[in-house]
Amino acid sequence: MNPNLVFLNSFLDVSEETFSKLAKISSYKKLEPGVLISKPGEVPNKIYMLTSGMMRAYLSDEKGKEFNKNFFMPFSFVASLTALIQKQASTLTYETLTECKVYELNFNDIQDLCKKDISISNLYNRILEHVFIRYEERQLELISMDATKRYLKLRKKIPDIDKLIPQYQIASYLSITAVQLSRIRKKIKAL
Known part of the structure; x- marks a missing residue:
């Protein structure tokens, strides 16, 4: 079909x-x-x-x-x-x-x-x-969600998002700064 x-x-x-x-x-x-x-x-x-x-x-x-x-x-x-x-x-x-x-x-x-x-x-x-x-x-x-949860949900929805678009665009979508996004990524990698 x-x-x-x-x-x-x-x-x-x-x-x-x-x-x-x-x-x-x-x-x-x-x-x-x-x-x-x-x-x-x-x-x-x-x-x-x-x-x-x-x-x-x-x-x-x-x-x-x-x-x-x-x-x-x-x-x-x-x-x-x-x-x-x-x-x-x-x-x-x-x-x-x-x-x-x-x-x-x-x-x-x-x-x-x-x-x-x-x-x-x-x-x-x-x-x-x-x-x-x-x-x-x-x-x-x-x-209702903190920035880390919003980021994880976005990555689940779009698994390759970090490779597809610039960090500042992802951060903007999450309503955070690129620096905050960088910290969230480091925190997630450390887990």
């Missing part, structure tokens, strides 16, 4: 017909590391289904300091959902960290299909529910 269909079926039972409709409005792309798929100040209109590689969403302050909001691994949907839904400029930057393979979809095309096809509307709703649950889990991690 097509792995993309398997992924969609993890949200809801998707028929071949529904999958075909989605395939017709999507385009396959290979993206090099460092590609910005969404920039602050721009109103986005695309959503990406990441099938290979790693991406991130981050915020930059006026001094250029980056604050990582999220890392995306296959299979996941990547987009500035708030900006898409509200048709407003994004405050976040979405960037490929490694070579990525994605399916790009126009958000308006998805919305149009949702109005015509209850199966696609149901799938869309399930995906939004999944995104919300992940967001809430992340918020709970930040308020």
Whole structure:
């Protein structure tokens, strides 16, 4: 079975017909590391289904300091959902960290299909529910876990993270400094 269909079926039972409709409005792309798929100040209109590689969403302050909001691994949907839904400029930057393979979809095309096809509307709703649950889990991690536990959980989720991306990006995601992350790593090695 097509792995993309398997992924969609993890949200809801998707028929071949529904999958075909989605395939017709999507385009396959290979993206090099460092590609910005969404920039602050721009109103986005695309959503990406990441099938290979790693991406991130981050915020930059006026001094250029980056604050990582999220890392995306296959299979996941990547987009500035708030900006898409509200048709407003994004405050976040979405960037490929490694070579990525994605399916790009126009958000308006998805919305149009949702109005015509209850199966696609149901799938869309399930995906939004999944995104919300992940967001809430992340918020709970930040308020209930110390930095070491957050780091260990991140390493469990992305085992090669220390080889894939720079330490400062990991530290930013964990809401700590690179120095604190270095101390945590030393402490873990000593155990």
